[in-house]
Amino acid sequence: MNTVVSLKGKDFLTLMDISSEDIHDLLALAAQLKEKRLAGQSYTPLTGKTLAMIFEKPSTRTRVSFEVGMIQLGGSALYLNSNDLQLGRGETIADTARVLSQYVDAIMIRTFAHSKVEELAQYAAIPVINGLTDDDHPCQALADLLTIYEVKKELKGLKLAYVGDGNNVAHALMIAAAKVGMDCTIACPPGYEPKETYVNAAVQIGKQSGADIAVTHDPIEAVADADVIYTDVWTSMGQEQESEQRLAAFQEFQVNGKLVKHAKPDYMFLHCLPAHRGEEVTADVIDGPNSYVFQQAGNRLHVQKAILVSLL
Numbered sequence: 669m670n671t672v673v674s675l676k677g678k679d680f681l682t683l684m685d686i687s688s689e690d691i692h693d694l695l696a697l698a699a700q701l702k703e704k705r706l707a708g709q710s711y712t713p714l715t716g717k718t719l720a721m722i723f724e725k726p727s728t729r730t731r732v733s734f735e736v737g738m739i740q741l742g743g744s745a746l747y748l749n750s751n752d753l754q755l756g757r758g759e760t761i762a763d764t765a766r767v768l769s770q771y772v773d774a775i776m777i778r779t780f781a782h783s784k785v786e787e788l789a790q791y792a793a794i795p796v797i798n799g800l801t802d803d804d805h806p807c808q809a810l811a812d813l814l815t816i817y818e819v820k821k822e823l824k825g826l827k828l829a830y831v832g833d834g835n836n837v838a839h840a841l842m843i844a845a846a847k848v849g850m851d852c853t854i855a856c857p858p859g860y861e862p863k864e865t866y867v868n869a870a871v872q873i874g875k876q877s878g879a880d881i882a883v884t885h886d887p888i889e890a891v892a893d894a895d896v897i898y899t900d901v902w903t904s905m906g907q908e909q910e911s912e913q914r915l916a917a918f919q920e921f922q923v924n925g926k927l928v929k930h931a932k933p934d935y936m937f938l939h940c941l942p943a944h945r946g947e948e949v950t951a952d953v954i955d956g957p958n959s960y961v962f963q964q965a966g967n968r969l970h971v972q973k974a975i976l977v978s979l980l
Contacts, residue, residue, distance in 0.1 A: 669700055669711070672978035679789040680797045680975055683806045683843045684869055688877065691847050695814050698967070698974035705740065705970070712742025717980055719745045720772040721799070722753065724779040725905050729941065730799045730807070733968040734776050734976075741973055746772070765791035773980055780906060795979040802836055802906070803863065807975065808940050809840035811967040813848060815960055816896055818967075819936055824849035824878070829894035829931070831855045831887045831921050832948055833914075834862030837900045837940050842866055842881055846873035851880040855890035857917045887921050894931040898938045899923045899948045915947070924950040928958070936960050 672693040675686075683691065704711050719738045723731065731747065738745040755764050765788045768775055775792060777785055778799035789796040798806055817823055828845050830838050834856045842862065845852035852870070854862055861867075861883055870881040884890050891897055902918045903911045928935060937949075937959040945951045954961060 669697070671697060672974075675978040676980075677795060678979060679795055680806065680979060681785055681789055682798065682804045683809060683840060683847060684873075686806075686847070688847045691810070691813070691844070694810060694971070694974045694978060695817060697977065698810070698814050698970040699818075701973045701977070702967070702970040711740075713977055714738065714773075714980055715742035717741075717743035717773040718771070719743065719976065720768050720775045721745055721747050722755070722775065722777040722779070723747065723749045723799075724777075725800065727778055727799070729965055729968050730776075730778055733972045734799065737969055737973040737976060741976060743773075743976075761787045762791040764788070765796075766793075769793040774976070797975060797979070800836065802904075803839060803866075805836045805840045805940070806844075807968065807972060808837060809844035810971045810975070811964060812841065812898070812938060812940075813844055814967045814971055815938065815964040816850075816936065818963070819960060820895060825851075826895040827851040827853070827893060828896040828898060829853050829855065829890040830898045830900075831890060831923055831927070832899045832918065833860050833902055833904070834883070835900060835904055837898075838862045839866040841898065842870035843873065846870040846877060846879045846881055849877040849879045853880075853882045853884060853890040853894075855884050855887040855921065857921060858885055860917065887927055888930050891927055891930045894935055896936045896938060897923060897928060897931055900940055901942065901944055902948050918948070922948060922950065923953055925952055928953060934958075938964050941965055 672690050735745040769792050774795045776797040776799045780802050782801040782803035785798045785801055838854050839862055842852050874881045902914045939961045
């Protein structure tokens with residue numbers, strides 16, 4: 669089985685650091701691993717390997733997909749939250765990285781500040797995987813690309829419309845789309861745009877791949893002739909105190925039956941989940957025939973396995 673040799677021993681912090689070739693190789697590997705799993709074939713290249721999973725944010729898909737992924741690959745995974753570690757009582761990230769490097773073969777962390785992941789990677793002697801930060805969600809974006817490819821049979825030249833908060837998911841999607849030559853338009857209310865560093869990076873990458881990357885305040889403009897419509901919750905973890913303000917700001921950015929009429933008739937609907945039906949998306953869209961959210965969620969497992977195999 670082909671693995672992405674150029675990633676062996678490296679970190680997986682953001683798709684900005686991963687070449688377009690390696691992204692395509694990761695997707696191909698994820699598809700092969702999925703095929704093996706569905707055929708009931710065992711593949712255990714990580715026998716004897718251990719993944720430490722640090723969670724400062726709760727999780728369903730990230731935790732289960734990484735833990736099950738390691739088990740299916742023959743390895744094991746340790747779930748660690750802040751209360752399980754001295755990190756929660758003031759031990760430095762650098763010291764935690766150095767210590768864990770003596771015990772395990774890789775670290776996956778799901779946390780708030782992106783700088784924490786970068787510091788962990790700086791001091792760890794083993795690969796570090798970004799399971800999510802406030803700035804980026806590269807594992808999710810890879811699963812999104814795999815799902816789009818499975819349905820559309822191509823990536824380059826498609827149009828992806830993301831409607832909602834310019835958050836970590838929007839950041840990762842822009843970079844992922846730019847890397848594979850997919851047009852991407854982010855529609856968000858004023859004041860909720862994605863960070864300029866991610867927009868500028870995606871635009872520059874898009875110039876090389878032929879992808880058009882844009883940000884607008886008009887959801888209809890974003891969705892016009894889109895092949896894929898994507899949204900996320902309006903209030904992410906850690907933003908609960910902004911909930912009312914955000915509900916008011918995002919009212920015109922709901923993905924509903926009226927908005928999706930502007931997309932192509934065979935558009936795909938995606939959502940990284942969990943979803944709040946009646947807020948960012950209506951039930952008729954997320955539970956309708958154009959929705960692939962559960963295939964997308966399932967693909968998190970196969971993508972995580974591809975990442976683990978490639979790094980280890």
